[in-house]
Amino acid sequence: xPKKKTSPTVPLIETQSxxxxxxxxxxxxxxxxxxxxxxxxxxxxxxxxxxxxxKSTLMHILGFLDQPTTGKYxxxxxxxxxxxxxxxxxxxxxxxxxxxxxxxxxxxTTVLDNVMLPLLYHPTIPASERVERSMNAIKSVDLEDxxxxxxxxxxxxxxxxxxxxxxxxxxxxxxxADEPTGNLDSKSGNQVMEVLQDLHDEGGRTIILVxxxxxxxxxxxxxxxxxxxxxxxxxxxxxxxxxxxNNNLKK
Amino acid sequence: MHIxxxxxxxxxxxxxxxxxxxxxxxxxxxGVGSVVLLVSVGRSFERYVLDQVESxxxxxxxxxxxxxEKFGRSLDSLSFSDYEAVTQLSTxxxxxxxxxxxxxxxxxxxxxxxxxxxxxxxxFANYSLNLEQGRLLNESDIKGARSVAxxxxxxxxxxxxxxxxxGERIRVGKRFYTVVGTMETIGSALLxxxxxxxxxxxxxxxxxxxxxxxxxxxMKASIDDDNLVVADITSLLxxxxxxxxxxxDYDKDDFRARSASQATEIVGSVGLGLTIFIxxxxxxxxxxxxxxxxxxxxxxxxxxTREIGLRKALGATRxxxxxxxxxxxxxxxxIGGVIGIVGGASLGALIAAVASKFVGTVPFVLSIPALxxxxxxxxxxxxxxxxxxxxxxxxxxxxxxxRWEG
Numbered sequence: 001x002p003k004k005k006t007s008p009t010v011p012l013i014e015t016q017s018x019x020x021x022x023x024x025x026x027x028x029x030x031x032x033x034x035x036x037x038x039x040x041x042x043x044x045x046x047x048x049x050x051x052x053x054x055k056s057t058l059m060h061i062l063g064f065l066d067q068p069t070t071g072k073y074x075x076x077x078x079x080x081x082x083x084x085x086x087x088x089x090x091x092x093x094x095x096x097x098x099x100x101x102x103x104x105x106x107x108x109t110t111v112l113d114n115v116m117l118p119l120l121y122h123p124t125i126p127a128s129e130r131v132e133r134s135m136n137a138i139k140s141v142d143l144e145d146x147x148x149x150x151x152x153x154x155x156x157x158x159x160x161x162x163x164x165x166x167x168x169x170x171x172x173x174x175x176x177a178d179e180p181t182g183n184l185d186s187k188s189g190n191q192v193m194e195v196l197q198d199l200h201d202e203g204g205r206t207i208i209l210v211x212x213x214x215x216x217x218x219x220x221x222x223x224x225x226x227x228x229x230x231x232x233x234x235x236x237x238x239x240x241x242x243x244x245x246n247n248n249l250k251k
Numbered sequence: 252m253h254i255x256x257x258x259x260x261x262x263x264x265x266x267x268x269x270x271x272x273x274x275x276x277x278x279x280x281x282g283v284g285s286v287v288l289l290v291s292v293g294r295s296f297e298r299y300v301l302d303q304v305e306s307x308x309x310x311x312x313x314x315x316x317x318x319x320e321k322f323g324r325s326l327d328s329l330s331f332s333d334y335e336a337v338t339q340l341s342t343x344x345x346x347x348x349x350x351x352x353x354x355x356x357x358x359x360x361x362x363x364x365x366x367x368x369x370x371x372x373x374x375f376a377n378y379s380l381n382l383e384q385g386r387l388l389n390e391s392d393i394k395g396a397r398s399v400a401x402x403x404x405x406x407x408x409x410x411x412x413x414x415x416x417x418g419e420r421i422r423v424g425k426r427f428y429t430v431v432g433t434m435e436t437i438g439s440a441l442l443x444x445x446x447x448x449x450x451x452x453x454x455x456x457x458x459x460x461x462x463x464x465x466x467x468x469x470m471k472a473s474i475d476d477d478n479l480v481v482a483d484i485t486s487l488l489x490x491x492x493x494x495x496x497x498x499x500d501y502d503k504d505d506f507r508a509r510s511a512s513q514a515t516e517i518v519g520s521v522g523l524g525l526t527i528f529i530x531x532x533x534x535x536x537x538x539x540x541x542x543x544x545x546x547x548x549x550x551x552x553x554x555x556t557r558e559i560g561l562r563k564a565l566g567a568t569r570x571x572x573x574x575x576x577x578x579x580x581x582x583x584x585x586i587g588g589v590i591g592i593v594g595g596a597s598l599g600a601l602i603a604a605v606a607s608k609f610v611g612t613v614p615f616v617l618s619i620p621a622l623x624x625x626x627x628x629x630x631x632x633x634x635x636x637x638x639x640x641x642x643x644x645x646x647x648x649x650x651x652x653x654r655w656e657g
Contacts, residue, residue: 065564065650086568092649093566104561104653108267120256121566127253166565 010077012173012206013039013062018071020057031057033229034071039208041173044200046209046217049226056178058226059210063096063176064088076173093121097167101179103159105151105166111138112147115165122170137165140203141195157188164195174206175199181216193219194243219243257571261579265586268551275547276587278540279632283591283625284598286533287618290526291599294616296606297522301515302614308511311377312343312480314488315467317507327464328492328505334465336491342480346470347374350456354424356449358410365406366448367423369456375434377469378445385417385432388452392431396454400428404436405446423451426459477510484508530621534628540587541632548580548640559644560652573645580637581630588629592622 020032031054039045049055060066061073064080073080075095083091097118105114115134119125125133138147141161151159160180167175177196181189197219199205209220217223218241225233265272314337316326331348338346352367368374372388375381383404392399400421407416416430428451437445456462472480485508489496496503552559559572596617603615 060650063564065653066648086570089563089566089568089571091566092564098564100561100653102557104557106558106561109263113263117562118565120253120260121562121568121571127256 011038011074012041012043012076013037014072014074014077015062015068016072016074018058018061018068018073020054020061020066021069031229032061032068035229035231037224037231037234039174039206041206042200042204043222044197044207044209044220046211046220046223047226048211048214048217048223049232050212052228053226054229055210055212055226059176059178059208062208063098064091089121090123093118093123094170095173097170097172097175099160099163099167099175099177099180101182103151103156103163103183105159105162107152108150110148110150111143111154111162111165114151114162115169118166118170125170133169134165137169138162140168140199141165155188156184157191160184160188160192161195164192164199168199168205174208176208176210178210179212179216180209181211181213189216190243190246193241194247197243215241254574257574257578258582260575261582264551264555264575264579265582271547271551272583272586275544275583276590278543279537279584279587279629280591280594282533282536282540283588283629284595285536285591286530286625286628287592287595287621288599288602289529289533290618290621291596291616292602293522293525293529294618294621295599295603295613297518298616299606299610299613300518303611304511304515304518306379308378308514310472310477311469311511312472312477312484312508313467313469313511314484314506314508316464316505317501318505326505329465329468330463331465333488333491334468336487337468337470337484340483340487342472342474342483343470344473345373345376346468347371347377348453348468349374349466350453350460350462351466352423352451352456352460356406356410357422358416358419361410363406363409365403365409367456368448368450369453369460370450371453374450374469377471380437380445381435383433383435385430387432388450392452393454396458397452398426398428398455399431399452401432401434401450402430403434403446403448403450406449407433409447421449423449424459426455428455472510477512481508481510481513526618526621530624533625537628537632541584541636544580544583544632545636545639548576548637549643551579552576552640552644555644556647556652556655559647560649560655563647563649564653569645572647573641576641576644577634577637580641581633584629584633584637585626588626591629592625595625596622 015035015037018032018035019030021028021030035058047055047058057066061068067081075091106117112131112134115137116130119130119133135144135147138144141164143158143161143165146154146158151162154162180192180196184192193216196207196209200207207220209217211217218238221240222234222236223238224231314329316328318326318328334346334348337343347370350369352369354367356363356365356367371393375387385401388399388401391397400423402410402416410416410421411419416433419430420427421430474480488506488508489504492505494504501507562572600615603613606613
């Protein structure tokens with residue numbers, strides 16, 4: 001197991017008393033009740049909890065898809081509450097990326113075009129580098145021979161790997177994976193987890209994995225348990241599952 | 252997002268759903284196509300009518316009596332001395348008097364009821380009528396009030412069929428005339444009535460009918476401005492007839508002078524009215540087409556909610572999404588507009604070509620202003636009816652959009 005590198009003085013992600021409530025016709029439904037979290041660069045963290053625990057809501061806030069109701073969210077020490085829609089869009093374009101449970105690839109579109117999609121919205125990466133960067137990302141998930149296939153011609157596991165390539169292509173600070181194995185059989189799920197572990201162990205990527213399954217969560221190095229909108233535990237004391245070993249066993 | 256990328260994304264969306272795109276465009280294609288088709292066909296036929304009228308009537312002016320007929324008597328306000336006076340005007344030339352002989356024309360067992368014009372040889376020049384064989388009426392026919400006749404093309408066929416009419420004697424009422432010439436056909440379906448008359452000398456017609464007044468007069472303007480000549484004639488005849496008419500109310504006159512170009516102006520103004528009317532109908536169909544576009548775009552926004560959410564999650568701004576959907580709507584309407592223009596114009600050209608086979612040359616007139624207006628309307632339709640769905644798409648929350656199950 002590779003040793004954790006030097007911890008930066010400013011954490012990548014820091015929340016202080018973060019709350020989130022949904023409002024419908026005067027009715028307030030609190031989902032998060034004051035979350036205090038710190039996640040550093042190059043961590044591989046699982047956010048785990050049963051449905052309704054607020055884990056997805058927390059991921060949306062941390063991924064700049066949603067804003068907290070109260071509390072602070074500091075990204076690299078920068079407060080994010082006052083950011084405009086366009087600033088949030090710019091952060092999503094450059095700093096974070098997502099792997100979704102339902103893959104969310106564009107149908108009738110090639111693997112290459114799908115992976116290239118985030119680069120269209122990237123403010124600084126020049127258009128001339130798009131294909132090369134995308135091909136590199138596709139190679140890193142072992143799908144270079146499928147680059148010109150339409151995504152609907154691929155298996156679920158392959159589609160999720162395309163989605164991971166798409167998440168890699170902008171070299172973001174953090175990758176959010178929301179139930180990435182939820183729509184996959186155990187074998188494909190395992191392969192996807194192997195890719196994610198490789199990205200962290202060998203690529204040094206920061207990954208935040210959101211799941212309700214202990215067996216999936218245990219692929220990370222740290223598990224944050226959420227229950228009813230509160231952090232119920234935050235631990236590194238567990239046996240990490242090695243996806244590569246599992247894959248080899250299954251073969 | 253760079254505009255090129257936006258255009259490409261829109262292009263991909265349009266081509267990825269070909270069937271839907273074509274159906275969406277159909278309203279615009281039909282709207283634009285029908286405007287272009289109807290306006291071009293209208294303009295072509297207007298041009299056709301004007302060409303026909305102008306070909307035989309450049310600078311043609313006619314004077315005819317007006318008012319109520321009195322107990323079966325014809326209108327008698329145009330006198331022979333009026334004719335003499337009009338001839339003296341410096342602004343007119345080639346004045347031809349006309350007396351109608353309302354009698355049947357008989358040859359052997361054939362009997363027809365044509366217009367019988369008692370006139371002079373100037374008449375033929377005024378209407379650009381050409382001789383086919385024999386001769387026209389000449390000065391000595393007029394002076395001697397000879398009983399000679401020239402047959403219009405159709406009159407010659409109706410009376411003589413394949414036989415040679417020259418030198419034959421026909422009967423007009425109780426009087427016999429010798430046929431000295433026949434006319435060429437006008438060769439126009441629109442003006443085929445000009446082929447049917449029989450022409451006899453003015454003096455002979457006057458003697459036969461005993462008529463003391465003219466049925467009408469025809470002449471050419473000798474200056475360019477026909478309206479000036481008409482005004483000249485009108486004031487001369489008002490003076491001669493003792494009519495005071497400072498407000499130029501034609502109902503007070505007992506005659507009317509009119510140029511053929513005035514007639515063509517009437518055709519033109521009717522054509523313009525028709526064009527505006529057609530344009531309005533086309534405009535309505537474009538609005539209907541636009542609502543269709545809006546409808547499909549709204550469906551498309553709903554259907555692609557997850558895609559929009561994804562694009563936003565990947566960093567697309569409101570602007571990016573707004574532009575993408577707007578460009579998509581405009582692309583649909585513009586492609587539809589181009590297809591409509593090409594289709595409408597082609598169909599118009601085809602109709603003109605087919606019509607030419609039956610009624611003589613119908614020139615195909617492609618109205619450029621109508622084309623531009625149709626293209627602009629298509630563009631405006633895309634913008635107006637695209638903005639609402641595009642705004643809806645742009646304002647979707649990325650988090651809700653990406654979780655949307657539809």
